[in-house]
Amino acid sequence: MSIQFQSIDYRYPGSPNGVSGVDLTIADGEFLAVIGPSGSGKTTLLKLLAGFARPSSGRIIVDDRDITDLPPEKRQLGVVFQSYGLFPHMSALDNVAYPLKIRRVARAERRARAAEALERVGLTQWTHSMPTALSGGQQQRVALARALVFSPSALLLDEPLSALDAALRVEMREEILRVQRAANIATLHITHDQEEALSIADRIAIMQAGRIVQLGTPKDLYDRPVNRWVASFIGQANLWEGRVGADRRSVHTPIGVLACDDAGSHAAHAPVTVLIRPEAIQPGGTAPAGVNALGGTVHADRFLGSARRIDLAIGEGLVRIDTLSRAPFDTVVVPPESIRLLPPEHPSDSSPAP
Numbered sequence: 432m433s434i435q436f437q438s439i440d441y442r443y444p445g446s447p448n449g450v451s452g453v454d455l456t457i458a459d460g461e462f463l464a465v466i467g468p469s470g471s472g473k474t475t476l477l478k479l480l481a482g483f484a485r486p487s488s489g490r491i492i493v494d495d496r497d498i499t500d501l502p503p504e505k506r507q508l509g510v511v512f513q514s515y516g517l518f519p520h521m522s523a524l525d526n527v528a529y530p531l532k533i534r535r536v537a538r539a540e541r542r543a544r545a546a547e548a549l550e551r552v553g554l555t556q557w558t559h560s561m562p563t564a565l566s567g568g569q570q571q572r573v574a575l576a577r578a579l580v581f582s583p584s585a586l587l588l589d590e591p592l593s594a595l596d597a598a599l600r601v602e603m604r605e606e607i608l609r610v611q612r613a614a615n616i617a618t619l620h621i622t623h624d625q626e627e628a629l630s631i632a633d634r635i636a637i638m639q640a641g642r643i644v645q646l647g648t649p650k651d652l653y654d655r656p657v658n659r660w661v662a663s664f665i666g667q668a669n670l671w672e673g674r675v676g677a678d679r680r681s682v683h684t685p686i687g688v689l690a691c692d693d694a695g696s697h698a699a700h701a702p703v704t705v706l707i708r709p710e711a712i713q714p715g716g717t718a719p720a721g722v723n724a725l726g727g728t729v730h731a732d733r734f735l736g737s738a739r740r741i742d743l744a745i746g747e748g749l750v751r752i753d754t755l756s757r758a759p760f761d762t763v764v765v766p767p768e769s770i771r772l773l774p775p776e777h778p779s780d781s782s783p784a785p
């Protein structure tokens with residue numbers, strides 16, 4: 432089943448905050464992550480879909496059915512919250528069977544279906560355990576089994592991993608994806624963790640101040656952010672204000688004039704924001720040569736375990752480079768195809784270059 436938000440607006444009563452102009456389709460079986468800073472409207476989006484808040488305008492459609500006016504219990508959505516929300520006095524099996532109980536499924540059938548759902552999340556041997564006897568990751572699996580046991584039309588995940596430690600988060604995000612794929616169900620996943628979103632989502636919506644500013648695959652968002660804000664929100668980025676060269680094959684930046692494949696799609700002298708990801712820059716050893724080879728002075732050199740992060744002062748700018756190389760270097764090569772030109776930070780500044 433697919434989910435559609437059609438021109439959704441919502442304001443909290445007596446407050447200017449909420450979400451505006453949300454148009455979003457989650458395809459059948461698609462895993463869509465929503466990321467954005469605190470207060471950007473992620474949870475509000477989930478509340479609107481779950482039926483805990485009613486939009487002031489716009490419609491929410493599941494398949495071809497308009498659910499905008501349905502109460503939460505009639506929407507058939509599986510929801511997993513950050514705090515899991517397990518009933519402490521019920522065993523794992525009874526927790527998972529609960530949605531079937533309120534749907535008046537006969538006892539023998541609901542126990543069989545709950546046991547099967549627990550098996551799907553790898554918890555068969557914990558069927559009769561109480562939540563307090565389960566680890567955070569196991570409780571999260573119970574919550575996931577409970578959300579899926581009644582074959583809901585969509586799965587809503589609100590920061591389900593944020594209570595877990597870093598290693599378990601990585602393990603559980605793979606588990607969530609596996610279970611979601613097996614159920615083949617449209618999923619809206621709210622998260623603070625951009626790496627989590629990049630690694631498991633089919634597409635990501637980035638929210639800022641109640642609006643979706645970009646919607647795309649993880650690669651789209653990382654490689655082709657729509658603006659400086661998105662580029663800096665996702666991953667590490669070198670970002671400078673610059674100008675397209677007169678030849679429209681180069682860009683003027685604080686670190687020098689760089690050959691740039693992206694320049695042809697902009698006017699000569701146009702102001703632009705220049706984006707270069709730190710891992711796209713190649714250490715040039717000690718004798719740089721060729722296109723976009725630049726020399727500088729090492730400003731900082733940090734060992735991060737899996738990579739090394741170097742800040743190199745070049746010209747008027749500071750360039751961040753992430754590399755696997757452990758050899759010393761004070762020159763770099765910037766591949767012309769790795770440079771992205773985004774809209775300038777101050778679009779009104781369109782006067783020609785001196």
Ligand SMILES: Nc1ncnc2c1ncn2[C@@H]1O[C@H](COP(=O)(O)OP(=O)(O)OP(=O)(O)O)[C@@H](O)[C@H]1O
Pocket residue numbers: 443444446448449467468469470471472473474475476623
């Ligand atoms: N019950 C409420 N009454 C009034 N304003 C609210 C209410 N709940 C949230 N807001 C406001 O609505 C905006 C969006 O909040 P929301 O909880 O959707 O953000 P979020 O992106 O999920 O944030 P976080 O990552 O911190 O959970 C924020 O400005 C928030 O302060």
